[in-house]
Amino acid sequence: MKITNIALAAATAAALAACGNAEQSASQEASAGSTATTEGKVVRIGSANPLTGPFAHWGRDADNGVKLAAEEANAEGLTLDGQKVSFEVVSEDDQADPKVATQVAQRFVDGGVAAVVGHLTSGAAIPASRIYNEAGIPMVAGSVTSPKFTQQGYNNTFRIIANDLQQGQALAKFAVGELKLKNIAIIDDRTTYGQGLADDFAKAVEAAGGKVVKREYTNNTATDFMAILTSLKGSKPELLFYGGMDAQAGPLVKQMRKLGMETRFMGADGVNTAEFAKLAGKAAEGAYASSAGASKELMPGFADFNTKYKAKFGGEIQAYAPYTYDATKVLIDAMKRAGSADPKKFLPEIGKTSLQGVTGPIAFENNGDVKNGTVTLYQLQDGAWKGVTPGSNAAASAAQ
Structure with a gap:
């Protein structure tokens, strides 16, 4: 009787865990704006920002840019590594805190993300970048302006904004x-x-x-x-x-x-x-x-982006959504050219980027800085x- 009860309890726990995992997965897919699929491969992109606290209005705005780019990529029906893929945005709250940011970075690594867009602040991005570098995970920042970010000698860190x-x-x-x-x-x-x-x-x-x-x-x-x-x-x-x-x-x-x-x-x-x-x-x-970029009036793709942003999220763009949108596009473009979502294969392609983004033309210096940064x-x-x-x-x- 004890054995039967133990077996039943174990089965119940497993069922509850599976249910919890399914709910978590569904929640992540909903937050990314993507569609669940029973076939193909899910490519996870980390989005790290302060989603609570005094800088949350910045963070939510930046996170929205990533989600919009991923949603558009999902509509393309891309094939990578010989499989149909969908992109899932995994959003984490780093609270603009360096210690929390390193914890977020480790969770991204452990969770098997293919790349990261973020972090929003320089203080969070720099310590987190060391963890991504050790794991070989590409990181493209849409708002990090400290010169130190690209002075570390890493080949996986890029930014699409002036410093x-x-x-x-x-x-x-x-x-x-x-x-x-x-x-x-x-x-x-x-x-x-x-x-x-x-x-x-x-x-x-x-x-x-x-x-x-x-x-x-x-x-x-x-x-x-x-x-x-x-x-x-x-x-x-x-x-x-x-x-x-x-x-x-x-x-x-x-x-x-x-x-x-x-x-x-x-x-x-x-x-x-x-x-x-x-x-x-x-x-x-x-x-x-x-x-640290062109004015909205001078961004070549801002008018169209602004219309899409308002339709999807409502409200006004705070600051960095166009940059995180472009950062996500840079990553997906590199995957397309490599024909793979494997970081080892598409990371070398990021440095070769030549892309017309919402914010303007995007190409990188050898250290990962954007070329011809505008102020x-x-x-x-x-x-x-x-x-x-x-x-x-x-x-x-x-x-x-």
Whole structure:
């Protein structure tokens, strides 16, 4: 009787486990927008982003780009390795945390993903990339801007966006050369992204003939900046540059205005969002920021992509969905050319990419950087980010 009960319990447990696995698989397929199939091979693509916390609006947006590209590839009915394939997006929440990101990376490796799109932030992407490199898994980033990402000597890491060195130089030249602002204060959030960007900006300011009159630090969860701003106020900066994300930049600008500081404000791509304008309100008017890529108006495929994105997900594109969409297309294009979803076979093809994407032409330097990375400058006018061309009337009038 005991043996029978044990056997029955084991059978019941196995049935429940199988049911759970089926539900999990169905959930993953639904999240990827793909169709379940009883034939052929499923190719899994990892998508790593902060899906909870203050940067979740960025992460969900980036994840949507991957899903849309995979859904379109599934509609093609591709054959790889002699089998019909479908693509499944496995989405993981790395919380923009380096430690969590390495755990996510290991789960991707253990789960047998063919490639990874992500991670969203430089601080998460760099430690995770080491794990993918050891496993030989290709990684294409749509938003990682730290120069360190492609300075590690890995042959599996690529990005389709400009880096912070390029952003820092463009912003500094604009601030000092176009806006004629010489005395500049800097705050950064001590993350890989924020501090690295601030360092590059500071060097470029000095090179352009400006002066960094004060430099302070915060963190990427802070909300009270009054002490830091009071310290900065005494140095009378003409411009405050913030190296960090919109969640801190919004309250920072509001508190700056409460202190009566008329100092101009500037950030980079982490600030160039609708969320920043919402958080800062009227205090943000006139702020400057950059994007590590072409403006939406100049992206050759943006109009069509925007229509598809809204139809699928609703709402507005935050920032990086076009880049993660293109990153996914790069991976699938490499698989097509290799005729295989085996990373060992299609990884060498990624470096040979020559693709016209939503964001523009995509090809890679030997280190994995995108060729001819573009930086675009913006100013917040009437609550919306509008492109500013150096040397234009808009730039000249803003400097007066």
